[in-house]
Amino acid sequence: MENIKFCFPGKVVVITGAAAGLGRAMALQFAKAGANVAICDLKEELATETAKLCEAEGVKAKFYKLNITDEEMAASVKDAILADFGTVDILVNNAGVTTAPGKMGPPMANIDIADWKRLIGINLIGTVTVTKAFAPIFKEKKQGKIVNISSQTAYNVTVSMPHYCASKLAIVSYTQSCSVELGKYNVNVNAVCPGYIYTPIYHGAGDELISKFPALLGDCKSEEEVVTKLAAVSTSLGRPEKPEDIAYCVLFLASDAASEITGNAVIVDSGGVRR
Ligand SMILES: NC(=O)c1ccc[n+]([C@@H]2O[C@H](COP(=O)([O-])OP(=O)(O)OC[C@H]3O[C@@H](n4cnc5c(N)ncnc54)[C@H](O)[C@@H]3O)[C@@H](O)[C@H]2O)c1
Structure with missing residues (x-):
């Protein structure tokens, strides 16, 4: 990977759900590429902890408590980021959740309406x-990049969590809608669809x-083994991705190299979805 270099010196990136995973x-890859x-x-x-790891790369990084479902909180976090950083260049909508414990299908009847509402409400x-909250900044600047994190399950549905799959396909649709409206303002909006990453x-x-x-997972001894097995049986490369594999695609879509890519959903899933 040494020959892949991204440069975002002084750019300001907002990433939701950046505490982990x-x-x-x-966040770390953007920091290594010089972004705040x-x-x-x-x-x-x-x-x-993520912010500290980013700062160790020599950039400015700060934590903002945000519940992405809270409109008022999103507006005040946006104001705080503008006050601290001066502007925003890139937004990555990454925060997301999966099915609640004990609510997995099949059958789909296990998933109650409350969990459908919770999951669609967040994702x-x-x-x-x-x-x-953030698009008006980009519209005013006539410049910006938005990357939304979808999933390979947008295309390869799994009966264990139909609400998750639906939320992720809806993100692809919303990405396309945003790309049409914001394209007039020189803003690129794309999605990334990860596969299996522990x-x-x-x-x-x-x-x-x-x-x-x-039958498929009975011999797995850990959650990591479950993820590895799922990727092994369903992808062309037969392996899960690493978090960095997804980050590289996000950085590419946020870079000038991807200036003419918008309204797209890039699948980074070791070859699970075949379209
Ligand atoms: N890991 C995978 O295999 C995989 C595959 C496809 C897509 N994805 C997607 O990638 C994104 C990141 O997933 P991950 O695997 O890193 O999961 P993760 O659970 O490690 O991280 C998700 C983060 O989102 C945060 N979050 C959840 N709800 C939030 C809310 N309401 N407001 C603010 N933050 C909130 C969590 O606190 C957490 O830090 C998610 O959208 C997920 O659906 C993951």
């Missing part, structure tokens, strides 16, 4: 809420997945 990897990073999450301790409406999103889901799919 993919968001932390994105606003780390937005609910989890103060872990997100502050889809949360992405919309944060975009609505992150905290899988914490607590291993046993439930094993019990739902015993």
Whole structure:
């Protein structure tokens, strides 16, 4: 990977859900590329740790407590970031959740309406809420990049979490709508669809997945093994991605090299989705 270089000197990047997992990897890669990073999450301790790791790369980084579903909070976090950083150049809508414990399908009847509302409220409406808060900055500057994190499950549905799949396909649709409106203002809006990456999103889901799919996952001894097995049986490359693999695609889409790419959903999933 030594020959892949991204440069964002002095650019300001806002990343939601950057306390851990993919968001932390994105924050670190942006920091290594010289960007200043606003780390937005609910989890103060872990997100502050991400900010410290970014600062160690010699850039400015700060944690902002944000619940992406809270419109007022999104507006005040936006104001605070503008006061601290002066502007925003890139927004990555990464925060997301999966099915609640004990609410996994099949059958779909296991997933109650409350969990549909919770999940769609965070993954889809949360992405919309944060975009609505920050898009006016880009419109005024006539410049900006938005990258929304979808999932390969937007295209390869899984019966274990139809609400998650629906939320992620909706993010692709919303990405396209935004790209049409914001394109007039020289703003690029794209989505990235990750495949299988072992992150905290899988914490607590291993046993439930094993019990739902015993023939496939019965011999897995850990949650990480579950993720590795799922990727092994469903992708061309036969392996999961690393958080950095997703981050590299996000940085590419946020870079000038991707100036003419908009309204797209780039699948980074080791070859699971074949379209
Ligand atoms: N890990 C994977 O295999 C995978 C695959 C496809 C897509 N994704 C997507 O990538 C994104 C990141 O996932 P991850 O694997 O790093 O998960 P993760 O659980 O490690 O990180 C998600 C982060 O989002 C934060 N978050 C959740 N709800 C929030 C809210 N309401 N407001 C603010 N922050 C909130 C969490 O605190 C957490 O830090 C998610 O959108 C997820 O759906 C992940």
